[in-house]
């Protein structure tokens with residue numbers, strides 16, 4: 001089943017092609033749409049809502065054609081816009097009830113659904129205060145609530161973490177995940193930050209300059225370049241156990257990450273050796289090397305790379321890549337053409 005499908009979707013503005021022959025399919029679940037500022041994310045959302053006509057190509061949402069069924073699509077789809085668009089003088093309850101009524105809910109149902117939805121987004125206590133006094137995070141939650149209040153089958157969330165601090169971002173991402181797990185609503189969430197999508201999304205679509213670079217299950221991004229993390233103990237004979245192991249493994253012909261790259265973010269960081277697991281024999285080589293050195297093997301596990309690392313250039317740190325969309329999408333084009341992606345078209349000429 002497909003919730004969103006596009007075929008050669010193109011949008012030309014007088015001076016820029018915002019979407020360029022975009023062909024993709026999105027299944028139910030939580031999907032991240034990632035791209036730098038100006039990549040075409042908001043333009044795609046407006047077309048999917050039937051609010052802006054495509055220049056060429058087709059798109060369907062929940063099986064409905066965006067060019068003819070815009071009204072029916074908007075009945076079943078929730079939309080959280082990117083920019084601040086909330087009236088400051090009314091309360092969250094008044095605003096969300098109004099949006100529910102606009103979506104066609106009767107008065108009683110609108111009030112009940114509003115209370116439920118504001119509870120879900122964590123605004124129940126504050127629901128009668130004017131929105132103008134809310135923090136950015138609270139305003140984002142009101143925008144999420146109004147997108148959910150009419151119990152849609154799909155929500156399109158445009159940069160919901162914009163303007164939030166790291167804690168606020170984590171909270172919002174958790175909420176978004178629960179929109180799907182608790183209510184079964186499919187989610188398309190845009191972001192210019194690759195890193196924040198990997199914990200939230202089942203699937204990630206990357207666009208750049210209006211073209212599709214890659215569309216893959218999140219697990220495909222994170223498994224593709226698996227690395228083995230090996231943690232060992234020190235011994236009297238080898239007071240620097242990891243150093244000794246690193247030397248032994250390099251001597252055995254394995255690709256070993258430099259000491260400075262070892263295990264950041266992992267328990268036991270600093271005592272972890274990262275080895276490229278090119279094939280299954282690597283496990284045996286590591287086991288034999290540890291035994292020969294007489295070290296204690298604490299753990300040996302396949303490390304899942306972060307999505308950002310897939311887009312990393314040499315000399316660019318993962319953190320820089322995950323926080324700088326320009327850096328990630330700039331290199332993603334190369335990745336897309338070399339890794340055999342699932343995209344149907346429009347992406348291979350992006351480099």
Ligand SMILES: Nc1ncnc2c1ncn2[C@@H]1O[C@H](COP(=O)(O)OP(=O)(O)OP(=O)(O)O)[C@@H](O)[C@H]1O
Nearest residue numbers: 013014016018035036037038039040041042043044
């Ligand atoms: N109404 C418009 N008229 C002319 N150009 C537009 C219009 N809307 C968007 N664009 C241009 O189309 C391109 C894609 O814009 P879009 O807003 O879709 O990108 P985006 O990925 O959502 O980025 P952002 O997160 O910064 O909004 C940009 O170059 C933008 O300047």
